[in-house]
Amino acid sequence: MIAYILRRIISVAPIALGVLLVTFLLFRVIGGNPAYRIAGKNATPAKIAQISHARGYDLPYFLNFEKFPQQLFHAQFPRLARNILRGDFGESLTSKMRVSQLLRDGVLPSLCVTTPLFFIELILAVALALLAAYYRDTWIDRSLVVLAVMAMSISSLVYIMVAQYWLASEWRLFPVWGFEGPQYLILPVLIGTVAGTGGTLRFYRTVMLDEMYQDYVRTARAKGVSPAKILFSHVLRNALIPILTNVIVALPFLYTGSLLLESFFGIPGLGRLLVSAISNGDEDVIFAETFIGAVLFVLANTLTDIAYTWADPRIRIK
Amino acid sequence: MSVLRWLTIAVMAATFAGASASGAQLRDNTLYSVGADFKGFDPADSGDTVSAAMISRVYEGLLEYAYLDHPYRAEPRLAEALPEVSADGLTYTFHLKKGVHFSDDLCFPSGKGREVTAEDFVYSFTRILNPKLESTGDWIFINHVAGAKEWVQAGNLTVKIPGFVAVDRYTLQIKLRQPYPQLIWVLTMPYAFVVPHEAIEYYGREFRRHPVGTGPYVLKDWRFNYRVEFVKNPTFSGQTYPATGELDDRAAGLLEDAGKPLPLLDRIVDYEISEFYTVWQMFLGGQLASTGISKDYFEKVINPQFELSDALQKRGVRLYKTPNMDLWYIAFNMKDPTIGDSTDPAVAAKHRKLRQAFASAIDVPTYCTVIHNNRDTPANTILPPGVAGYTTKPYAYQFDRQRAKKLIAEAGYPNGKDATGHPLRLTMISAGAGSTDARQQAEFFAEQLRAIGVDLVVQQLSFAEYLRREHDGEAQIVYAGWIIDYPDGQNFMQLLYGPNKAPGVNFCNYQNPEFDRLYEKVLTMQDCPERSALYAQMSDIAIADCPWALMTYSLSYGLFQPWFQNYKPHAFPYPNAKFYKVKPH
Numbered sequence: 001m002i003a004y005i006l007r008r009i010i011s012v013a014p015i016a017l018g019v020l021l022v023t024f025l026l027f028r029v030i031g032g033n034p035a036y037r038i039a040g041k042n043a044t045p046a047k048i049a050q051i052s053h054a055r056g057y058d059l060p061y062f063l064n065f066e067k068f069p070q071q072l073f074h075a076q077f078p079r080l081a082r083n084i085l086r087g088d089f090g091e092s093l094t095s096k097m098r099v100s101q102l103l104r105d106g107v108l109p110s111l112c113v114t115t116p117l118f119f120i121e122l123i124l125a126v127a128l129a130l131l132a133a134y135y136r137d138t139w140i141d142r143s144l145v146v147l148a149v150m151a152m153s154i155s156s157l158v159y160i161m162v163a164q165y166w167l168a169s170e171w172r173l174f175p176v177w178g179f180e181g182p183q184y185l186i187l188p189v190l191i192g193t194v195a196g197t198g199g200t201l202r203f204y205r206t207v208m209l210d211e212m213y214q215d216y217v218r219t220a221r222a223k224g225v226s227p228a229k230i231l232f233s234h235v236l237r238n239a240l241i242p243i244l245t246n247v248i249v250a251l252p253f254l255y256t257g258s259l260l261l262e263s264f265f266g267i268p269g270l271g272r273l274l275v276s277a278i279s280n281g282d283e284d285v286i287f288a289e290t291f292i293g294a295v296l297f298v299l300a301n302t303l304t305d306i307a308y309t310w311a312d313p314r315i316r317i318k
Numbered sequence: 319m320s321v322l323r324w325l326t327i328a329v330m331a332a333t334f335a336g337a338s339a340s341g342a343q344l345r346d347n348t349l350y351s352v353g354a355d356f357k358g359f360d361p362a363d364s365g366d367t368v369s370a371a372m373i374s375r376v377y378e379g380l381l382e383y384a385y386l387d388h389p390y391r392a393e394p395r396l397a398e399a400l401p402e403v404s405a406d407g408l409t410y411t412f413h414l415k416k417g418v419h420f421s422d423d424l425c426f427p428s429g430k431g432r433e434v435t436a437e438d439f440v441y442s443f444t445r446i447l448n449p450k451l452e453s454t455g456d457w458i459f460i461n462h463v464a465g466a467k468e469w470v471q472a473g474n475l476t477v478k479i480p481g482f483v484a485v486d487r488y489t490l491q492i493k494l495r496q497p498y499p500q501l502i503w504v505l506t507m508p509y510a511f512v513v514p515h516e517a518i519e520y521y522g523r524e525f526r527r528h529p530v531g532t533g534p535y536v537l538k539d540w541r542f543n544y545r546v547e548f549v550k551n552p553t554f555s556g557q558t559y560p561a562t563g564e565l566d567d568r569a570a571g572l573l574e575d576a577g578k579p580l581p582l583l584d585r586i587v588d589y590e591i592s593e594f595y596t597v598w599q600m601f602l603g604g605q606l607a608s609t610g611i612s613k614d615y616f617e618k619v620i621n622p623q624f625e626l627s628d629a630l631q632k633r634g635v636r637l638y639k640t641p642n643m644d645l646w647y648i649a650f651n652m653k654d655p656t657i658g659d660s661t662d663p664a665v666a667a668k669h670r671k672l673r674q675a676f677a678s679a680i681d682v683p684t685y686c687t688v689i690h691n692n693r694d695t696p697a698n699t700i701l702p703p704g705v706a707g708y709t710t711k712p713y714a715y716q717f718d719r720q721r722a723k724k725l726i727a728e729a730g731y732p733n734g735k736d737a738t739g740h741p742l743r744l745t746m747i748s749a750g751a752g753s754t755d756a757r758q759q760a761e762f763f764a765e766q767l768r769a770i771g772v773d774l775v776v777q778q779l780s781f782a783e784y785l786r787r788e789h790d791g792e793a794q795i796v797y798a799g800w801i802i803d804y805p806d807g808q809n810f811m812q813l814l815y816g817p818n819k820a821p822g823v824n825f826c827n828y829q830n831p832e833f834d835r836l837y838e839k840v841l842t843m844q845d846c847p848e849r850s851a852l853y854a855q856m857s858d859i860a861i862a863d864c865p866w867a868l869m870t871y872s873l874s875y876g877l878f879q880p881w882f883q884n885y886k887p888h889a890f891p892y893p894n895a896k897f898y899k900v901k902p903h
Binding site: 027031036037041046047048094097263275279280 | 360363523786823
């Protein structure tokens, strides 16, 4: 097990660096030298050259053959990768603040939205899936399926716009925008729950129904175990593996935040920071967020594998 | 599970502990407004409109625009009076107001803000020239102030720049390399605002988050990417609301507060809202004092007569249309072998006709209607309305497809086809990769050129890459715009001045000795009718040579709540919040 975990942790670096490489290609290689933007519209060539030199934008992108062999890696991408691996995420091009500071400032607001959203959605989806499975092929089950399909078929943007207009602006039930107190979180969490629960509910329902038709359930029924006990003690336990996969893989999103909800509702979290960074070409923020997102995603996958052994003793990791 | 739940609650409580205290929605004498992408409180980095406005709330300079006066006029702010200018126009002497103090701050030994002196201006002006600072505002001094360029090149920051002299505690002299009448205007810009060295030394990298100025407000709270809150600066010194203005200002109620001490508002809260839909809902809900109008909402808000919709009029909402004093144009690279200038007069004439054909082929009025909801107007001269030298003379290449076809045939491309019988292919770059506006614009231009047989390829680039190609003079054709920095035609004419060729601001590499001669003449002239006539003449020369196809001047449409008072449209509105007021509502 420990060897497996170590192997997976070691695999984080190449995967995260691969993600960083793709981001670098998109924003630096295709996006162009940021020195032109930093220097402003009246910049002289000398100033652009000075900024490029000071920030290393005048180095080769990947390998510096001019300084081979001693300084082969004295190039833009190796420098970026080295800094990020050391935990130095650089400085925002627009605000000139340290990116690590921006990430620290943004994580709590993101968690304020994503944490309740995560738990409410999980509990609701599992509860409704159990209900649908318990009442399978009845009007309750069918209604839940129809509602779930409807909820997942509508874009989150539609929920946001309708809710902001009717619930917040017209009926004044919630604030339209802001991050001033818990009441400001209700609407984004509500929208996130409605938009996200449909798909999860359908998935969990299918998982539950798969279990409901297993031999052990039939045996339990034959032995006179109550339907509720079968559902909660046996079916739920055995349906845990796919649920765990779904849940743990979603954990990195607690950190990265919700791009749409944060942008529309003014939550100063990491999702909004990323949207703003993309629209302003604020590279270092983009590099940092994508790198951390990739690392968390790989770690969450490792955690899922480990959780399998806890959920199902038959599974052994080698 | 319970541990996680409590953790969540703890996280929320910790986060809101700070937010709720500062963010209570008070309906007192407070202006709630909207901005986005505020970068920080450093006058050296005030190149964007949002940062310029925020910085102008806490910092000030020697001069500022007279709020109610049009045409625009500079008046003293921290200076006692307008500068004394030497006979040769090379020395400007400013006498500072006495008793102006920086706001109280921990950076000062006693915590009490000290008096502003001439040395502070020398320090602040020198600071924006420091290459390490990467200020976007160094251009206001670098080529004009005596010794500035040499100082930057030498890189010895301990030496003083000869052009900035603190004659005594309250007298500042700026010595110039050559006459620079635009100095008056650039000194109104936030780049030229005064900062105390103590704040920069005390806060270091964090200086951008801790403004210490002399302005009407002090920063109370700034949450990055969310909100900025200002309260009245208790040490703000002696400025009152103007007592005179334009003829209509009294009737418009703009002189009701004449003589009252500024600022009129106790508090300003700027929200950083990135989605216009949210801004719109908040404006309708009365939570914001004003808003712009996004393209997608324009037809819902403005009726076909370009007036406010009935529904909004009933609510008492007011509409302001403000010319942005900008110019949008298509620049042809005059070094390009296909479309540019040539040493062979016959070739040069043919290429000129090709550029003229291009300009005549674009239906700019339709462009304004279809692409910009008529928020722009077709441009007719190099200078926008409101700038001395602007004339109403019709544009020489108004849309005329038949004329465009004739011109392109005369240029050697009958029906747009080159010698091989293939459509002439031209390439244009524009900024805004991925945006709907840029895509629609590209399709429009390509379609217009297709109608005369030309295959126009429009490359939509990231802003950084666009700037690189523009600066490097690589692009064949560039869709570009220039937003005025100060109300002087020189600000536009520099874009066509020969020595400013790429990588300078004349990235289309236009060269015309007569144009350059006139530019050098007007450069040192004070504003006068003769100078305006010369600007008009320069515009005619450039239009005849056609290095640019003129497109549009843009208009800003703004909506204002009935309780938001004392607003007057201004092309340089950054410090104007101190004049605004809100009525109880």
